[in-house]
Amino acid sequence: MVIEVKKLVGKGKYTGEFAFDYVPDADKVLVPLSKIDKVRVEGSFEIFDDDSVGVNFTLSYTLRGQCSYCLADAEQQIGYSSEVLFVTDKDDCDNYVYDGIKADLKVAVDDALLFSQPAVLLCKEGCEGIKIN
Numbered sequence: 001m002v003i004e005v006k007k008l009v010g011k012g013k014y015t016g017e018f019a020f021d022y023v024p025d026a027d028k029v030l031v032p033l034s035k036i037d038k039v040r041v042e043g044s045f046e047i048f049d050d051d052s053v054g055v056n057f058t059l060s061y062t063l064r065g066q067c068s069y070c071l072a073d074a075e076q077q078i079g080y081s082s083e084v085l086f087v088t089d090k091d092d093c094d095n096y097v098y099d100g101i102k103a104d105l106k107v108a109v110d111d112a113l114l115f116s117q118p119a120v121l122l123c124k125e126g127c128e129g130i131k132i133n
């Protein structure tokens with residue numbers, strides 16, 4: 001998902017909304033024995049006078065796999081919101097840098113996906129793990 005900043009500014013359009021689905025690379029799934037088929041991304045952006053672009057977005061997806069404690073099938077719905085800023089100043093370490101022409105959301109979405117994942121996937125709240133009798 002790319003925001004065509006220069007084109008939009010040329011058209012006098014400084015705000016907008018977007019929605020797309022994306023399939024994360026397998027190495028972006030941190031929880032062992034689980035996978036994410038598809039991530040829904042919805043959000044909006046605003047282009048400011050200094051060419052920086054503020055982007056708000058929400059990720060939603062189902063984390064599916066085996067319970068981290070008992071290995072039973074498990075899935076969890078996850079929703080996560082993020083607010084980021086794209087800037088043209090290459091020395092800005094706090095924000096995402098873009099070339100002033102197109103802002104590619106992929107890195108920001110990948111980062112949010114990493115932050116959004118729980119440490120463990122559980123089959124149910126309070127799972128006590130495999131019972132050994």
Ligand SMILES: [Zn+2]
Nearest residue numbers: 067070123127
């Ligand atoms: Zn369990």
